[in-house]
Amino acid sequence: MDKIIISTLVVTAISGVIAILLTLADKYIADYGEVKITINDEKEYVVEGGDSLLSSLVSQKIFIPSACGGKGSCGYCKVKVMDGAGPVLATEKPWLSPEELGDNVRLSCQVKVKSDMHIQIPEELFNVKEYEMTLVEKIPMTDKIVKLRFELPEGETINFKPGQFMQIKTEAYSGGDDFDGCDEEVFRAYSVASSIKDTKHVEFLIGYTMGICSTYVHKVLNVGDKVLINGPYGDFYYHDDDSEEILLIAAGTGFAPIRSILNHMRDNDIKKKARFYFGARTPEDLFLVDEMKQFEEDLYDFKFMPTLSRTTPEDNWEGDTGRVNNSIDKYVNEDTTYTAYLCGSPKMIEGIVKSLCEKKVPEDRIFYDEF
Numbered sequence: 001m002d003k004i005i006i007s008t009l010v011v012t013a014i015s016g017v018i019a020i021l022l023t024l025a026d027k028y029i030a031d032y033g034e035v036k037i038t039i040n041d042e043k044e045y046v047v048e049g050g051d052s053l054l055s056s057l058v059s060q061k062i063f064i065p066s067a068c069g070g071k072g073s074c075g076y077c078k079v080k081v082m083d084g085a086g087p088v089l090a091t092e093k094p095w096l097s098p099e100e101l102g103d104n105v106r107l108s109c110q111v112k113v114k115s116d117m118h119i120q121i122p123e124e125l126f127n128v129k130e131y132e133m134t135l136v137e138k139i140p141m142t143d144k145i146v147k148l149r150f151e152l153p154e155g156e157t158i159n160f161k162p163g164q165f166m167q168i169k170t171e172a173y174s175g176g177d178d179f180d181g182c183d184e185e186v187f188r189a190y191s192v193a194s195s196i197k198d199t200k201h202v203e204f205l206i207g208y209t210m211g212i213c214s215t216y217v218h219k220v221l222n223v224g225d226k227v228l229i230n231g232p233y234g235d236f237y238y239h240d241d242d243s244e245e246i247l248l249i250a251a252g253t254g255f256a257p258i259r260s261i262l263n264h265m266r267d268n269d270i271k272k273k274a275r276f277y278f279g280a281r282t283p284e285d286l287f288l289v290d291e292m293k294q295f296e297e298d299l300y301d302f303k304f305m306p307t308l309s310r311t312t313p314e315d316n317w318e319g320d321t322g323r324v325n326n327s328i329d330k331y332v333n334e335d336t337t338y339t340a341y342l343c344g345s346p347k348m349i350e351g352i353v354k355s356l357c358e359k360k361v362p363e364d365r366i367f368y369d370e371f
């Protein structure tokens, strides 16, 4: 028995050493020279071979969403690779559906650029830029959520759609009394919470989850600091259509893209009924309530309708209670045509999509952003 265990350990150790040597050899010895990446059959970029496709594209100022910093653990960095990528790796498979696999979709952070490649990316990614922004305001909204306001560099402006997100780059940072440091740089995605009309600033609402970026934002980042932010990204944004009413449904920091949509409705004087069902636990978890009241004054027919799941008699709460699904059951009816925008956890979105479908809201009028 001992012999079997020892043999197994020896084989495992040798395999591990060989894998490390191959990785090091590939990184430091292999010389792939210059290779050409052709994008959408029209644009050509020459890069030094050997890096990941994601990094090679970034070196050409083409930014693909990448919330995990290229570790293969977010599934954001998908691109179509028509040729030159080699076989799909085990690290990619959990993130790719059978349809995507059949459609040549790959995780660009896992694909190495070793020979000429043809890839396809959405045209809008050519508009994604990286900005060195300055934090000009940091205001607590609750004990776990802060509002950040960033200013773009002198002479630069940004265009995005209401509801889209950007990626904030976290530099390595040292720990403090109540948090650990971090020795790596990562990007994390956050929805823009501000108006698309203000092309010189962007605002975010960021919750404290004890993750690398949320710790950086809450514990390290100060007004006056400069931060690299790239974007905009995403296909969750306001659509102009002929529905009679807009449903805005969110919880926690899912408030952010909804706020951007409300700003857009006010700035463009969109005359459409809109209801914002916001799920929170206690009255202390509500924020920007005065601003929502102002939207009720400014917009054509808008109501902010928070629902609380943990109230006590001392709260004297007179609004709705329970989960946000209850609001759908209570207020959404089958005789009205709706377009719905949802932002929250995958579990919450799944439940609300189900409730909306039961109320006959067409699936192609339900837009959602999971986080």
Ligand code: FES
Binding pocket: 065, 066, 067, 068, 069, 070, 071, 072, 073, 074, 075, 076, 077, 107, 108, 109, 110
């Ligand atoms: S960047 Fe996260 S999976 Fe590729």
